[in-house]
Amino acid sequence: MNQSPHRLRVEDLTVVPPRRTGLLVTTALTLAFLALLVWAIATNKAFAWPVVGKYLFHPSILRGLGNTLLLTVTIMILATVIGTVVAIMRLSPSRILQSFANAYIWFFRGAPALIQLIFWFNLAIIMPVISLGLPGVGTLFSLRTNDVMTPFLTAVIALSLHEAGYMAEIIRAGITSVPAGQTEAASTLGMSRGRILRRIVLPQAMRFIVPPTGNEAINLMKATSLVTVIAVDDLLYSAQTIYARTFETIPLLIVVAFWYLAVVTIMSIGQHFLEAHFNRSDSRGGGGGGFGRALRSAFGLSRGARA
Amino acid sequence: MSDLEQDFHVPENMMVYARGVRKSFGRIEVLKGVDLQVPTGSVACIIGPSGSGKSTFLRCINHLEDISGGLLLVEDKFVGYDLIDGRLHVVRPAELCRRRADIGMVFQNFNLFGHMTALENLMEAPMQVRGLPRAEARDRAMALLERVGLAHKADAWPRQLSGGQQQRVAIARALAMDPKLLLFDEPTSALDPELVGEVLAVMRDLAQSGITMIVVTHEIGFAREVGDQLIFMDGGVVEEAGNPRDMLRDPKSERTRAFLSHVL
Numbered sequence: 001m002n003q004s005p006h007r008l009r010v011e012d013l014t015v016v017p018p019r020r021t022g023l024l025v026t027t028a029l030t031l032a033f034l035a036l037l038v039w040a041i042a043t044n045k046a047f048a049w050p051v052v053g054k055y056l057f058h059p060s061i062l063r064g065l066g067n068t069l070l071l072t073v074t075i076m077i078l079a080t081v082i083g084t085v086v087a088i089m090r091l092s093p094s095r096i097l098q099s100f101a102n103a104y105i106w107f108f109r110g111a112p113a114l115i116q117l118i119f120w121f122n123l124a125i126i127m128p129v130i131s132l133g134l135p136g137v138g139t140l141f142s143l144r145t146n147d148v149m150t151p152f153l154t155a156v157i158a159l160s161l162h163e164a165g166y167m168a169e170i171i172r173a174g175i176t177s178v179p180a181g182q183t184e185a186a187s188t189l190g191m192s193r194g195r196i197l198r199r200i201v202l203p204q205a206m207r208f209i210v211p212p213t214g215n216e217a218i219n220l221m222k223a224t225s226l227v228t229v230i231a232v233d234d235l236l237y238s239a240q241t242i243y244a245r246t247f248e249t250i251p252l253l254i255v256v257a258f259w260y261l262a263v264v265t266i267m268s269i270g271q272h273f274l275e276a277h278f279n280r281s282d283s284r285g286g287g288g289g290g291f292g293r294a295l296r297s298a299f300g301l302s303r304g305a306r307a
Numbered sequence: 308m309s310d311l312e313q314d315f316h317v318p319e320n321m322m323v324y325a326r327g328v329r330k331s332f333g334r335i336e337v338l339k340g341v342d343l344q345v346p347t348g349s350v351a352c353i354i355g356p357s358g359s360g361k362s363t364f365l366r367c368i369n370h371l372e373d374i375s376g377g378l379l380l381v382e383d384k385f386v387g388y389d390l391i392d393g394r395l396h397v398v399r400p401a402e403l404c405r406r407r408a409d410i411g412m413v414f415q416n417f418n419l420f421g422h423m424t425a426l427e428n429l430m431e432a433p434m435q436v437r438g439l440p441r442a443e444a445r446d447r448a449m450a451l452l453e454r455v456g457l458a459h460k461a462d463a464w465p466r467q468l469s470g471g472q473q474q475r476v477a478i479a480r481a482l483a484m485d486p487k488l489l490l491f492d493e494p495t496s497a498l499d500p501e502l503v504g505e506v507l508a509v510m511r512d513l514a515q516s517g518i519t520m521i522v523v524t525h526e527i528g529f530a531r532e533v534g535d536q537l538i539f540m541d542g543g544v545v546e547e548a549g550n551p552r553d554m555l556r557d558p559k560s561e562r563t564r565a566f567l568s569h570v571l
Contacts, residue, residue, distance in 0.1 A: 185418035185477075188369055189432035189484055190408025192400060199435060203422045281422050281464040 051251035055242065056258065064238030065259050071155060071234060072221045078160035079220075080213075083158050083167025088197070090172050094156055101168065109165030113158070120158040121230045155227040163220055170212045174205030207278040214271035218264050235259055317380060322347045322370060322488055322519040327377035330363055334359065337363045339543035340377065345536070347487075350520045352530035352551065355540035356566060361523045364540070365490050368521065371405060381488065381571040408436050411481030415493040417473040425452065425476045426461040429483045437484070443485075444541040451479040455509050462525040471502030475509050482513075489513065527570055531555055539563045 041047055055061055090101035108116070124145040131142035149157075178201045186196040225236040239252040317324050323345040330338035337360045345351045353361045353440045367379060370387040379386045387403065388395040399404070420428050429448035433439040439447070452458045453474040465473055474494055481489060491510070495503040507529050513521055514533040524530060530537050530551050537551035539560070547560045555571075558564045 179418075181416055181418040182415060182420060184371060185412075185414060185420070186432075188371070188407055188410065188412035188490075189480070190404045190406075190436045191432060192404050195435055199431065204420075223442075226419055278422075281466060 049206035064235040068235040079163035082164035087171035117158040174209035324380040329376035349535040351536040352534040360543040413488035
C-alpha cells in the first residue's frame with residue numbers, strides 16, 4: 001500500500017505463487033532414492049541381466065505364458081456365466097433360489113482359492129468314479145475320476161467356481177444399480193422378463209460391472225500362479241522348472257514378473273476402451289478416449305486390488 | 308363377452324371399466340373401491356391430491372400393480388386374468404406381455420432407455436416384441452419423431468435432451484407400439500414450467516387423433532380443454548366425475564370444490 005491505490009490497474013497486477021520448499025525437498029529425495037535403486041539393481045550380480053535376456057523369450061516360458069493366458073480367459077468366461085446365473089438367482093423372488101445363491105457366494109468366495117484347488121485335485125478320494133445311473137435304465141456312463149480330472153481341468157473348475165462367487169456379487173450390484181423405472185417402461189411396452197434383462201438391464205448394468213470385473217480379471221491372472229501346486233504348466237511353473245535345474249532363481253522370477261506386468265498393462269488398456277464403450281451414452285458429443293489416456297489409466301490402475 | 312355383459316352389466320364400447328377396484332399395499336388400502344368408465348376414443352383426466360391413489364389406479368390398468376379386489380376390465384378382458392368357466396385364471400407371462408403391448412404408458416420421469424439413442428428407444432419394442440424388420444421400424448420411428456417435432460434429435464442420447472424433449476420421445480416410444488390406450492402418469496410434473504407447453508401440445512394433438520387416453524395430471528387447463536371426462540379422486544375413491552367444463556364451473560362435491568380452490 002505504498003503506492004497510491006488509484007495508480008494501480010487491475011491488468012498490471014502480477015500473481016506470486018507460494019514457495020513450495022517441502023515439495024522440492026521431497027522430489028529431490030525421491031529422485032535420489034530412485035537413482036540408488038537403479039544403481040543397486042544394475043550392479044548387483046544376483047540379478048544377472050544377461051540371463052534374464054536369455055530366458056525372456058525361451059520356448060518353455062512362452063508356452064507357460066500361453067497356458068496362463070488360456071487359464072485366465074477360460075476361467076473368466078466360465079466365472080462370468082456362472083456368476084450371472086447366481087446373481088439372477090439372488091434377485092429371484094423365490095426364497096429357496098435366493099438362499100442357494102447366498103450359500104454359494106458365502107462358500108466359494110469365502111474358502112481360500114488354494115484350498116479349493118487342492119480339494120478338487122483330490123476329488124478322487126471322495127468320488128473315485130464319476131457315473132450317472134437312472135433307475136430302470138441302468139448306468140449311462142462311468143469314468144474313473146483321475147482319468148477325467150487332469151490338472152488343467154481341475155484348475156479351471158476350482159478357480160471358476162471361486163471366481164464366480166466374486167462375479168455374482170459384481171453382477172448383482174450392477175443389475176440393482178439400474179433404476180426400476182427402466183424395467184417398468186420396458187414391461188409396459190410388452191417386453192418379457194428375459195428380454196428386459198438382456199436388452200435393457202444388463203447393457204446398462206455393464207458400466208457398473210466392467211470396472212470391478214477388470215480388476216477381477218487382473219487379480220485372477222495373477223492368482224492362476226496358484227496352479228503350480230497341482231503341477232499345471234503355467235508361466236510360474238515353467239520358470240520354476242528351469243531354475244530348479246540351473247539355480248538362476250532371481251533372473252527367472254524377473255522374467256516371470258516381466259510377463260505378468262506386460263499382460264496386466266495390455267488388459268488395463270483393453271479395460272479402458274471397454275469402459276469408454278459402455279459410457280458412450282454419457283458423452284455430450286465428441287468421442288473421448290484416446291490412446292494416451294488409455295496408457296495413463298493403465299499405469300494409474302491401483303484401486304481396489306486384492307491378493 | 309355376452310356372458311360378461313349378462314353377469315356384470317358392462318356397457319358397450321368401454322375401453323376401461325372399473326367397479327369397486329381395491330388395492331392394498333400390506334395393511335394400507337390405497338384404492339377403496341374405484342368406479343370408473345372410459346369410453347373408447349375418449350380422453351379422461353384424473354386429478355386429485357397426492358396420495359389419493361390416482362397413480363396407483365393408473366398402474367393397475369396395465370397390471371404394473373395387481374388389484375386386491377373389484378372388477379377391472381380393459382376391452383372387456385379382466386386385467387391380468389382370464390374368465391374361464393366362472394373362474395379367474397392368472398394370465399401367462401406371454402399373454403400379459405401381449406396385452407401390455409397394446410397399452411402405452413408415459414411416466415413422470417420419462418424412463419427413456421439410457422443406453423439407446425432417441426431413435427433406438429423407439430425401434431426397440433417394435434423390433435423385439437412385434438418382430439418388425441429393422442428398416443421398417445426405423446422408418447416408423449423417424450415418422451413418429453417427426454410428429455413430436457424431434458426428427459433432428461434422432462441420434463441424441465437421452466442425457467443430451469431437455470426434460471420436455473425426453474418426454475416427447477417417451478410419448479413417441481409409446482406410440483411406436485400402436486397402442487389402443489395411452490396412460491399418462493403426471494407427464495409434466497417433473498418438467499420446468501417453460502417446458503410443460505411443448506409436451507401438452509403433443510398430447511393435445513394426440514387427443515384429437517381419437518386414441519383413448521387416461522391422463523393423471525395437475526394441468527387443469529389441459530383437462531378443461533381436451534378432456535371428455537374429468538375425474539376427481541380423493542382418499543382412494545372417485546369423489547366426482549363428469550364433464551370437465553361443468554365440473555370445474557360448478558363442482559357438486561364439497562371436497563372437489565375445496566381441492567379446485569387450491570389449484571385454480
